Amino acid sequence: MRRTLFAAVLLSFSVLASACADNTAVTTVQRSYDSPAVQSTASAELRSAPKVINIKDTEKLTEDTVVEQGQTMYVREGGVLYIDTGVTLTLNGSLKVAEGGAVYIRGVLDMPEGSFFSCTGKTKIMSSGSILMGGTMWVNPAGLIKGSGSIHVLNAFDDIRCKGTVTAKIKAPEPVQIDGVTYIGGILLVNKEYSLPESYGDGLDSEAYTAYVRMKRASGYDMKIVSGFRSYTKQESTFAYWCSIDGEETASTYSARPGHSEHQTGLAMDITSLSQSYGKTAEGKWLAANCYKYGFIIRYPKGKTDITGYMYEPWHVRYLGASTAKLVHDSGLTLEEFLGVA
Numbered sequence: 001m002r003r004t005l006f007a008a009v010l011l012s013f014s015v016l017a018s019a020c021a022d023n024t025a026v027t028t029v030q031r032s033y034d035s036p037a038v039q040s041t042a043s044a045e046l047r048s049a050p051k052v053i054n055i056k057d058t059e060k061l062t063e064d065t066v067v068e069q070g071q072t073m074y075v076r077e078g079g080v081l082y083i084d085t086g087v088t089l090t091l092n093g094s095l096k097v098a099e100g101g102a103v104y105i106r107g108v109l110d111m112p113e114g115s116f117f118s119c120t121g122k123t124k125i126m127s128s129g130s131i132l133m134g135g136t137m138w139v140n141p142a143g144l145i146k147g148s149g150s151i152h153v154l155n156a157f158d159d160i161r162c163k164g165t166v167t168a169k170i171k172a173p174e175p176v177q178i179d180g181v182t183y184i185g186g187i188l189l190v191n192k193e194y195s196l197p198e199s200y201g202d203g204l205d206s207e208a209y210t211a212y213v214r215m216k217r218a219s220g221y222d223m224k225i226v227s228g229f230r231s232y233t234k235q236e237s238t239f240a241y242w243c244s245i246d247g248e249e250t251a252s253t254y255s256a257r258p259g260h261s262e263h264q265t266g267l268a269m270d271i272t273s274l275s276q277s278y279g280k281t282a283e284g285k286w287l288a289a290n291c292y293k294y295g296f297i298i299r300y301p302k303g304k305t306d307i308t309g310y311m312y313e314p315w316h317v318r319y320l321g322a323s324t325a326k327l328v329h330d331s332g333l334t335l336e337e338f339l340g341v342a
């Protein structure tokens with residue numbers, strides 16, 4: 001049974017007050033929700049539930065709790081919120097962790113769509129804990145989310161905007177097919193397993209192109225798009241050509257079958273040179289180190305052929321958007337591993 005958080009905080013006031021009186025730094029708030037007196041207090045106060053629920057000391061949630069829509073639970077400096085094992089904190093409103101505040105998740109922080117979680121302090125997901133991400137999460141500069149539990153992303157990775165550091169393991173949602181196109185957590189995926197319909201795509205994605213222009217300008221190098229959008233029919237003739245030169249088996253390690261080329265998405269570009277030595281040039285090194293800041297990843301890294309299906313291609317970048325590209329970059333994983341399909 002879920003109860004409103006307001007009832008929980010209201011009940012904790014007297015306990016916290018006495019804790020302050022005897023100077024106890026850490027207080028475990030024991031509550032009984034089953035007494036009729038408590039129930040009536042809760043429902044009476046619910047009508048005038050406060051917009052902000054401040055946590056300035058230690059607060060242990062031992063029962064399922066709800067932060068209502070329009071409500072903000074604010075963990076202030078020195079405040080610590082524990083979500084105990086087996087307990088779910090459902091966030092219909094917002095949860096904010098100020099610098100010097102902390103949240104320890106042993107149970108579940110459930111964030112439905114429309115919810116908002118911002119962290120400038122510290123959030124730790126314990127091994128049994130997890131965050132169900134359907135809403136928006138901000139990790140501000142100096143903010144830290146760390147853990148051995150997991151973050152389950154229910155819709156799109158773009159919901160995680162990270163300026164600080166996230167080191168929790170992210171569990172990807174299941175692949176979803178829309179009109180023959182595969183998305184995982186809102187990310188379009190094309191590889192040897194997942195293909196695009198023949199009719200898909202009509203050019204380079206304008207957002208990806210704008211990002212490329214910004215990246216090129218920032219780099220100071222004359223980065224050229226050697227190959228951008230390639231249609232299904234174009235890929236058909238390209239693949240046939242390479243098969244005639246190298247044979248099908250070899251050709252498929254560097255050239256995609258029609259429908260399986262990431263270039264058909266309009267989100268992939270080959271930059272400057274189709275030579276592996278490009279990775280050793282100053283420009284190639286700059287691209288590898290910085291492209292994520294502009295929303296790109298090096299899609300086929302060195303030594304990952306058995307996962308991506310392609311040899312090392314230091315020139316091939318894939319646009320994901322800056323927040324997702326940072327998550328993938330920081331994870332050190334290939335896109336297949338990041339999306340949980342490796």
Ligand SMILES: [Zn+2]
Nearest residue numbers: 268269270316
């Ligand atoms: Zn390419």
